[in-house]
Amino acid sequence: xxxxxxxxxDSEQISEGLRVAVDLNRCQAYAQCCYAAPEHxxxxxxxxxxxxxxxxxxxRDAVERARLACPVQAIRVEVVTDRSA
Amino acid sequence: xxxxGHAVIVGAALAGLRGAEAMRRAGFSGRLxxxxxxxxxxxxxxxxxxHMLTGEVSAAATALPNLVPLDAEWRLGTAATGLxxxxxxxxxxxxxxxxxxxxxxxxxxxxRPWPNPAEGRLRGVxxxxxxxxxxxxxxxxxxxxxxxxxxGGGFIGxxxxxxxxxxxxxxxxVEPGPVPLARVLGxxxxxxxxxxxxxxxxxxxxxxxxxRLEDDGSGRVARAVLSDGDTIEADLVVVALGAVRNTEWxxxxxxxxxxxxxxxxxxxxxxGEDGRADSAIAAAGDVARFPHPLYDGRRVALxxxxxxxAQAEHAGRxxxxxxxxxxxxxxxxxxxxxxxxxxxxxxxxxxxxxxxxAQGDPKAGRFLAVYGAKGRCIAAVSFDSGRWLPAYAEQIxxxxxxxxxxxxxxxxxxTILDPAFPEA
Ligand SMILES: Cc1cc2nc3c(=O)[nH]c(=O)nc-3n(C[C@H](O)[C@H](O)[C@H](O)COP(=O)(O)OP(=O)(O)OC[C@H]3O[C@@H](n4cnc5c(N)ncnc54)[C@H](O)[C@@H]3O)c2cc1C
Ligand code: SF4
Numbered sequence: 177x178x179x180x181x182x183x184x185x186d187s188e189q190i191s192e193g194l195r196v197a198v199d200l201n202r203c204q205a206y207a208q209c210c211y212a213a214p215e216h217x218x219x220x221x222x223x224x225x226x227x228x229x230x231x232x233x234x235x236r237d238a239v240e241r242a243r244l245a246c247p248v249q250a251i252r253v254e255v256v257t258d259r260s261a
Numbered sequence: 262x263x264x265x266g267h268a269v270i271v272g273a274a275l276a277g278l279r280g281a282e283a284m285r286r287a288g289f290s291g292r293l294x295x296x297x298x299x300x301x302x303x304x305x306x307x308x309x310x311x312h313m314l315t316g317e318v319s320a321a322a323t324a325l326p327n328l329v330p331l332d333a334e335w336r337l338g339t340a341a342t343g344l345x346x347x348x349x350x351x352x353x354x355x356x357x358x359x360x361x362x363x364x365x366x367x368x369x370x371x372x373r374p375w376p377n378p379a380e381g382r383l384r385g386v387x388x389x390x391x392x393x394x395x396x397x398x399x400x401x402x403x404x405x406x407x408x409x410x411x412x413g414g415g416f417i418g419x420x421x422x423x424x425x426x427x428x429x430x431x432x433x434x435v436e437p438g439p440v441p442l443a444r445v446l447g448x449x450x451x452x453x454x455x456x457x458x459x460x461x462x463x464x465x466x467x468x469x470x471x472x473r474l475e476d477d478g479s480g481r482v483a484r485a486v487l488s489d490g491d492t493i494e495a496d497l498v499v500v501a502l503g504a505v506r507n508t509e510w511x512x513x514x515x516x517x518x519x520x521x522x523x524x525x526x527x528x529x530x531x532x533g534e535d536g537r538a539d540s541a542i543a544a545a546g547d548v549a550r551f552p553h554p555l556y557d558g559r560r561v562a563l564x565x566x567x568x569x570x571a572q573a574e575h576a577g578r579x580x581x582x583x584x585x586x587x588x589x590x591x592x593x594x595x596x597x598x599x600x601x602x603x604x605x606x607x608x609x610x611x612x613x614x615x616x617x618x619a620q621g622d623p624k625a626g627r628f629l630a631v632y633g634a635k636g637r638c639i640a641a642v643s644f645d646s647g648r649w650l651p652a653y654a655e656q657i658x659x660x661x662x663x664x665x666x667x668x669x670x671x672x673x674x675x676t677i678l679d680p681a682f683p684e685a
Binding site: 194199203204220221222223224228229252253 | 308317321322325326327566567570594598601645646647
């Protein structure tokens with residue numbers, strides 16, 4: 177897991193990085209994402225998926241691998257490179 | 262409706278964001294404005310009672326991914342204060358007005374406050390709904406309270422208690438019902454939840470109520486007095502008494518709305534007090550009350566993440582003028598993570614008159630229970646057995662006969678239990 181204390185201060189929006197949301201209704205804890213990107217997706221216990229919702233931009237490839245590996249397409253990712261959108 | 266014009270969304274959170282995306286996907290190319298009472302862009306609330314409290318996720322990290330370019334204007338930190346349907350105009354808290362020609366109401370809910378306002382204002386008394394609430398609660402947990410008292414053993418109360426134990430903090434849940442989650446799961450499954458938390462060191466006080474909160478003489482909460490006369494010394498209190506829908510701003514709009522939500526028809530169009538649908542306005546997410554086709558058209562307002570997404574997508578297509586398809590009929594579903602296990606549910610348990618453990622064994626901590634009403638499957642709840650759930654979700658969607666048909670053939674006959682909901 178990356179260290180959350182490395183993230184920007186609370187009220188600030190991140191200006192660059194990834195945003196991840198997993199639909200945990202769909203997720204069946206198959207853990208393919210955990211193999212694809214072990215730094216960002218971890219099974220805690222038998223069925224509780226813990227994922228990092230705001231990995232750095234450098235994790236882009238790993239997180240994309242995880243997204244594609246998920247058999248139930250539960251992972252949603254946005255790549256944020258600038259906040260003007 | 263045309264592809265242009267001005268679409269306004271009130272509530273810049275999960276349903277607001279997914280509704281806006283659905284409008285764009287469906288070809289709406291006009292002006293789009295999101296009005297949000299909170300100062301933040303949409304963020305994901307489920308983190309707030311789980312990994313944000315344990316410090317694994319920061320407040321800023323909870324921002325939701327935006328999945329379709331929105332080209333939107335954001336009016337954040339500005340609540341809508343009034344709706345004038347005759348002139349298709351919103352009033353905002355900053356004194357300005359905003360015209361619309363289509364409107365999505367996605368104003369969600371807020372935490373139900375402690376009924377005594379003076380006690381609720383004591384330092385150390387928290388509620389949990391927003392990212393700022395979670396940041397404040399996290400800071401209070403880090404400060405090392407002597408004991409955390411949680412008022413209310415619902416999902417959020419149980420998740421907060423679980424986070425407290427992960428942080429090795431002493432914690433007490435006071436729950437007026439017989440066991441936590443009894444209202445949603447019934448006593449059988451609530452007892453499994455109780456055992457789970459007690460095994461992790463949560464002190465559980467069921468069947469009693471917090472009568473009042475007392476301070477230490479300096480305005481900081483110090484203890485709670487219970488209806489059975491006992492007191493609990495606690496310097497941090499989390500009021501987890503459920504939610505109130507944000508509908509006050511609709512007063513005078515002629516829409517049918519109250520603390521339980523804004524009424525819509527089966528397509529998500531809001532209803533006037535005269536019962537007529539307003540085709541320019543839809544509602545979605547926690548704030549919307551609608552007739553659920555799966556439950557004989559019973560009007561429900563669901564507080565589930567997946568529902569906010571699905572209903573907002575439906576409403577967004579509707580407002581964009583695209584064919585939204587058949588009436589919104591998504592099978593309700595939610596998850597909760599507590600005490601290291603995942604509870605998942607499909608369907609609605611309300612009104613169940615029978616319960617069967619269809620898979621696994623509650624004693625082993627992994628099982629799936631099916632709820633029946635009048636001989637039909639109406640809901641299923643899994644504890645660390647989510648993989649079984651889709652098969653039962655299908656039976657619920659099909660209103661299949663109860664007891665359910667099970668996945669494996671070699672199991673004995675099902676024992677039918679009483680779900681044992683507490684008296685209302
Ligand atoms: C702590 C917590 C944990 C949760 N965990 C889970 C979980 O594990 N699983 C699950 O399925 N669900 C969970 N939920 C429920 C889920 O988060 C909600 O169902 C979801 O947030 C609903 O989204 P919404 O957009 O409809 O409403 P909300 O998220 O409530 O958003 C409504 C937004 O509208 C704004 N607003 C209100 N009034 C106005 C106004 N007049 N003008 C402008 N803006 C306004 C509010 O400030 C808010 O930002 C959890 C909820 C909480 C609070
Ligand atoms: S791969 Fe998909 S289903 Fe499996 S654990 Fe990850 S998110 Fe869940």
